[in-house]
Amino acid sequence: MPALNAIGIVTRDMAASIRFYRLLGLDVAETPDEGHVDTFLPNGVRFMLDSEEVVKSFRPDWTRATGNQTALAFECAGAGEVDELYVRIVDAGFHGEKEPWDAFWGQRYAQLEDPNGVPVDLYAPL
Numbered sequence: 001m002p003a004l005n006a007i008g009i010v011t012r013d014m015a016a017s018i019r020f021y022r023l024l025g026l027d028v029a030e031t032p033d034e035g036h037v038d039t040f041l042p043n044g045v046r047f048m049l050d051s052e053e054v055v056k057s058f059r060p061d062w063t064r065a066t067g068n069q070t071a072l073a074f075e076c077a078g079a080g081e082v083d084e085l086y087v088r089i090v091d092a093g094f095h096g097e098k099e100p101w102d103a104f105w106g107q108r109y110a111q112l113e114d115p116n117g118v119p120v121d122l123y124a125p126l
């Protein structure tokens with residue numbers, strides 16, 4: 001069976017996307033290399049951002065679809081980290097979808113949205 005080892009997001013605003021994911025703690029380069037940046041997450045999964053122009057260079061008919069085709073969830077070390085990351089990112093001017101709450105399924109949970117409309121959840125066991 002193939003192993004999922006990379007997650008890619010096509011971004012309409014590379015600088016804002018880099019800033020958002022750096023605030024989350026990802027070691028993303030501050031400047032893209034010809035419309036592309038990537039990094040490896042601690043669990044070995046590769047995280048990539050590509051500009052719309054890069055994608056259109058090999059798929060000229062590509063257009064941004066509406067709706068949430070993907071979502072990301074980041075496990076935090078504890079409930080305090082969920083709260084701290086949420087506040088840090090919202091205070092930096094990014095969209096907070098739902099403030100941290102104690103979910104009935106036993107996790108501290110918060111929901112953000114990256115600059116491309118990708119839902120980004122933060123969670124930790126209670």
